[in-house]
Amino acid sequence: MSNDFGRALIDWYHLVKRDLPWRVTQDPYCIWLSEIMLQQTQVVTVIGYYNRFIKKYPTVNALAQANESEVYKLWEGLGYYSRARNLIRCAKEIVESYEGKFPQTVEGLKKLPGIGPYTAGAIASIAFNVKSHAVDGNVMRVISRIKMLEADVRNPKNRVVFESEVMRLMVNDSGDFNQGLMELGATICTPKSPKCHICPVQSFCMAYSSETQLNYPVKTPTPKKERLRMAVVILKHKGAYLMHLRPVGGLLSNLWGFPVVQVDGECQSPERLAREYLASDFGIQVKFDKETKGKTHIFTHLIWEMTLYHYDLIEMPDLIEDPEIAWVEPSAFSDYAIPTAFKKLLDLL
DNA sequence: AAATCGGGGAG
DNA sequence: CTCCCAGATTT
Numbered sequence: 001m002s003n004d005f006g007r008a009l010i011d012w013y014h015l016v017k018r019d020l021p022w023r024v025t026q027d028p029y030c031i032w033l034s035e036i037m038l039q040q041t042q043v044v045t046v047i048g049y050y051n052r053f054i055k056k057y058p059t060v061n062a063l064a065q066a067n068e069s070e071v072y073k074l075w076e077g078l079g080y081y082s083r084a085r086n087l088i089r090c091a092k093e094i095v096e097s098y099e100g101k102f103p104q105t106v107e108g109l110k111k112l113p114g115i116g117p118y119t120a121g122a123i124a125s126i127a128f129n130v131k132s133h134a135v136d137g138n139v140m141r142v143i144s145r146i147k148m149l150e151a152d153v154r155n156p157k158n159r160v161v162f163e164s165e166v167m168r169l170m171v172n173d174s175g176d177f178n179q180g181l182m183e184l185g186a187t188i189c190t191p192k193s194p195k196c197h198i199c200p201v202q203s204f205c206m207a208y209s210s211e212t213q214l215n216y217p218v219k220t221p222t223p224k225k226e227r228l229r230m231a232v233v234i235l236k237h238k239g240a241y242l243m244h245l246r247p248v249g250g251l252l253s254n255l256w257g258f259p260v261v262q263v264d265g266e267c268q269s270p271e272r273l274a275r276e277y278l279a280s281d282f283g284i285q286v287k288f289d290k291e292t293k294g295k296t297h298i299f300t301h302l303i304w305e306m307t308l309y310h311y312d313l314i315e316m317p318d319l320i321e322d323p324e325i326a327w328v329e330p331s332a333f334s335d336y337a338i339p340t341a342f343k344k345l346l347d348l349l
Numbered sequence: 350a351a352a353t354c355g356g357g358g359a360g
Numbered sequence: 361c362t363c364c365c366a367g368a369t370t371t
Contacts, residue, residue: 038366042358045365079355082369116368136366156350182366191364192360222363249370251354299355340356 005146005204006171012200013180016187018043021050028102028127029060032090035119036083043186049078061100063091072254072337081254081339086114104128117159126175133166134178135159138185144217145189145207153217227303231274232294232345233259234310235286240327241349242284243336251299256326256336258345260306274309282325286311292348297341304341308348 017023020043022034033053037046053074057063063071068088075084090112094100102123103109109120117135124130135143140153140162147165151158171177188195196208207213235242243256261277263270271288278284294306328336333346 035366040354040365040367041356042365045357077356079357080367082354083367086368114368118367122366134366137364138366141364179366186366190359219363253354297355299353301353 003171005169005201006173006177008200008204009180009184010171010173010176013176013183017179017183021047021054026127028123030054031123031127032102032115032119033087035122036087036114037078039083039119040080041078045078049074060091060094060102063088064095066091069337073335076255076337077340077343079339081252083114085248085254089113090115102127104130106130106132117163122178125178129173129175131167131170131172131174132178133163133170134182135162135166136182138182138189139166139178141191141217142181142185142189145194145213146201146205148206148210148212148216150218152220154220223301225298225301225303227305229263229270230294230304230306231261231263231270231277232306232308233261233274233278234308234349235259235278235284235313236310236349237313237316237327240329242282243326243328243338244282245324245326252339252341254337255339256328257338257342263307270307271309275311278311285314287314294348295344297344299341306341306345308345 022030025031034046034050037050037053056070056074057066066088071088072081072084075081093112094102103111104124106120106124109115109123110117115123121132121134124132125134137153140159143149143162143165144151144153149161149165151161153162166181184199184201188199194213196202196205196213199205199208202208205213207216233242241258243258246252246255246257248254259274259278259282261274263273267273271291275286275288278286289310289312292308292310294308297304297306326336330346330349338346
């Protein structure tokens, strides 16, 4: 029975699969890069980034020797920027400790930075034909409907439930099987209006037979996003704007942005707050010019409501030596990796 | 176990 | 608007 499921799924996958750039190879470097980019990111978004990336860095050796700021520039706008940081770390580790070759086991792959349980299973099955599960959001939805599983997909500890169900259905052609499950979730077994009438595994689906497919997957409600008022510093001097490289570890790390500071509810003077922030963190003395309307930007777990505070320079400090500070003319914005939250502001300047 | 970390597509 | 996407890491 489970073999029949796998056969039906793979036959369908071979018939309909899209001609994606990372599907023309089994090069583990290409598979790895595509899987990292595809984390929490739709296929249509990834294609352009992937092609530009492979063109500039065709091998893991090329990436290991890359200029890091150029890697961030290629990642600009894709989000989850720690992926880019881990990508570089992983490439260096493979070259330095693995003779430039990817490990061929799930356990070996999982040791590398940026590779978790999903990505390890995906690379192992697609590049090396290891019989490993690769459970992502699509697969949890598909499997929960096929088997009418009540496990809450929001709870990470329930991932093992789906992993063992996948292994029960697994067939020899593990790479195509895993990709078939994901392709099914992306195109047929979709969240809101699944196309059960054309589903290749309809006859295996418990939820379909009881017309309960919309009850799955079980998922607890999403927590509300926090709204933050943010004061953005716009400091223009001789046609160039003050920007800085955001610190590693936090939000939008390793990308360039305008100085920005959170304004809490009791704050009487956001203008003074931003001015003091410039003084303490940048050593820059300024005079307030004006306040203008900014933009709203929505992140995964919070919302920035940005207001622009424009200043004029009183005294120019000696910042020439600081590589994390730059005075950027508008014509040079494209030389810097700037996240979308700040890019939205550029046409307001 | 819970929080953190982007941005865009789809409805 | 909300939900979701080929999730991983940190606390």
